[in-house]
Amino acid sequence: MVRNRFQKEMEELRKDVRKMAEHAKNGVETSVLSLKNQDVEMAESIFAREDESDILNLGIDDRGMKLTALQQPVARDLRFISTMMKVSDNYERVCDLTVKIAEITLKTAKKPLLKPLVDIPRMAQTIIEMIDINTMAIEKWKVDEIGVLNEKDDLIDALYDQVYRELLTFMIKDPRTIDDATHLLFVARYLERIGDIVAKTGARIHYMITGERIWIK
């Protein structure tokens, strides 16, 4: 085994991306929980997390650029480094969206929720499972589970439709609910976007491992 230092630096990169995945996961979990429990303090913790993930993402980008410039990676190394940069960027966008959800918690915490949240936490839970699939694929350098992402993303889309229809009935019945219902609709929409981003991240990881591009919606 030669190029030990290079190997070590790539390992550091992998660890940082793993942290980034944890940020994204916790962001999704915490923001939705803060909404469900109407917990302002918990929502505010998201903002600090977002700052951290920003800095971490910059660091990953910087390390990836440095390795590309100095080590001229090819083949799996090149696919690995470029994918780590992309995965990190994607998870950073996920963190951005969780901030939006936390902001909605702040706006809606003062009065009781329009309805108990069921489907929105399920969306969040599914996203967390998807992020875990991505993380395991990177750790094991195996694509076995990546195919499941499509199904999970379909589930998230179906939940989004369900939430949308349900909230619509609230608004039609009583226009005074429009404000709260719209907020919840936005949350569902953000989660649906996050599901897409995480699924596409999985497609990129598939490319990293196999060299073949696959299409996830």
Add this chain to the structure above:
Amino acid sequence: MQEAKETSVKISVEGLNAWFNTNQVLKDISMDIAEKRITAIIGPSGCGKSTFVRCLNRMHEVVPKARVTGRVLLDGEDIYSADVDPVDIRRRVGMVFQKPNPFPTMSVYDNVAAGLRLMGVRDRARLDRVVKKSLEMSALWDEVKGELNKSGASLSGGQQQRLCIARALAVEPEVILMDEPCSALDPIATAKIEDLIAELKKDYTVIIVTHNMQQAARVSDYTAFFFLGELIEYEATRELFESPADKRTEDYITGRFG
């Protein structure tokens, strides 16, 4: 092995084996080389890549006790068949070596004209024309046009190498073999030669042996990876450097061995 895509085949190698004495350095190599494309040969030291290109213009057999079996078809004709003149093959398949080797006692002009004169060309106007054209094609003309009579050895290393390329071009070959043409040059001179190689493919089939994988990635259309005398993988260059099929290729190009 794989066939060259999108373009016709200039050289077809079939079951090529080569020996130095009893030591077999090439084992059953079969590959098609695309016309007017750049094919790079990479691999660790001793993998047979230089021997391979020397088999393509019958240079291997000039080494005592060296031996070749198999077929090398140039435009469909076996260059090893009995009625073929190796000198004619070496005119059609030119070669540029690792170290610039201009004829040291000759002027720039005479270096480029040497091949034609050997072929018996005496017509001064024709020689002038070919020397100018060859030096232009090797991107050296602008730098030496005022001093064609000065010694070839007085040029810089990069200029000498371009002079050797001009000398190879002057006899109007169809294929140019380059064995580590930039290994003795600095990065600027290397960049000039690489640009030149890219230009040459408009008119010539180029085969370049290189230790420098980035160079192979930069200049070539196809890359062949040789290891222990065998052709391991031969693909479009981007494919080979992005998603190689063979683990040995991957390990070599990512620097895990070699």
